[in-house]
Amino acid sequence: MADAFPRSFRQRLLSLLSQSSHVSAPFISTFLLIHLCAPVVANVGGSSLSSQVMLLGREYYQTNFGEQYLVLGPLAVHALSGIVRHGSSPKPSTIFQRICSALPSTTLSSSAYTALLILPIHFGIHRILPTTPNPPVLSLGPSELDYSFVQYGLQRWPARTWAMYLVLVVAVITHAIEGSRVLMATQKPSNNFVVPNNSKIYRRLLAVALTLPILSGLYVLYKEPLYLFSDMGRRFEGAYRLSWIYSSQ
Numbered sequence: 001m002a003d004a005f006p007r008s009f010r011q012r013l014l015s016l017l018s019q020s021s022h023v024s025a026p027f028i029s030t031f032l033l034i035h036l037c038a039p040v041v042a043n044v045g046g047s048s049l050s051s052q053v054m055l056l057g058r059e060y061y062q063t064n065f066g067e068q069y070l071v072l073g074p075l076a077v078h079a080l081s082g083i084v085r086h087g088s089s090p091k092p093s094t095i096f097q098r099i100c101s102a103l104p105s106t107t108l109s110s111s112a113y114t115a116l117l118i119l120p121i122h123f124g125i126h127r128i129l130p131t132t133p134n135p136p137v138l139s140l141g142p143s144e145l146d147y148s149f150v151q152y153g154l155q156r157w158p159a160r161t162w163a164m165y166l167v168l169v170v171a172v173i174t175h176a177i178e179g180s181r182v183l184m185a186t187q188k189p190s191n192n193f194v195v196p197n198n199s200k201i202y203r204r205l206l207a208v209a210l211t212l213p214i215l216s217g218l219y220v221l222y223k224e225p226l227y228l229f230s231d232m233g234r235r236f237e238g239a240y241r242l243s244w245i246y247s248s249q
Contacts, residue, residue, distance in 0.1 A: 051146035
């Protein structure tokens with residue numbers, strides 16, 4: 001009887017956390033679709049088209065309401081639900097088994113924790129640090145913070161910038177694909193519902209197909225000549241230097 005309540009409570013908690021994770025997923029997917037369109041269109045229109053698409057996308061995800069309730073809120077709910085659900089799962093008896101259980105054991109969880117590590121750095125560099133009012137940054141405005149800022153990072157520090165983008169894109173795309181498989185598994189089957197190919201090879205091919213246009217778009221931005229006024233270059237440099245990733249030469 002002593003274990004009945006904790007076990008029942010844990011089951012209800014895990015169910016609630018799963019529902020929270022599933023409900024927040026469409027908001028995150030919508031944001032990703034809009035946000036990642038910008039580097040993809042660089043394949044056909046370079047930094048100019050990418051900047052235009054990004055500015056349009058900001059009307060959805062960078063307004064006072066949109067950023068808090070359509071992006072950051074769902075991201076926080078999704079991440080916290082996953083972390084708490086993992087921590088609430090029954091623990092093995094031995095120390096070794098507990099250590100192993102604490103580590104990501106699936107592609108879904110490992111990609112989630114990888115994205116969770118890189119996302120705050122990415123958000124800080126591209127959203128928080130450019131708003132610093134102190135010189136030399138002087139609060140870069142939305143019209144100033146276009147894809148030339150991304151180009152500057154790629155061309156000024158290619159190794160660390162490429163590494164960050166590569167890990168983040170692969171982790172996010174992989175997690176989205178694996179997560180969609182979980183969501184589809186929870187749907188009630190119907191006569192009109194067609195289950196897509198669910199093999200591991202298919203999911204890997206899909207991940208590659210979705211990742212390549214993003215990375216190739218970033219490569220176009222990397223190779224495209226960057227024309228900046230020296231003053232704007234100093235402000236970009238200052239914003240990047242505020243991050244520990246770029247604080248050293």
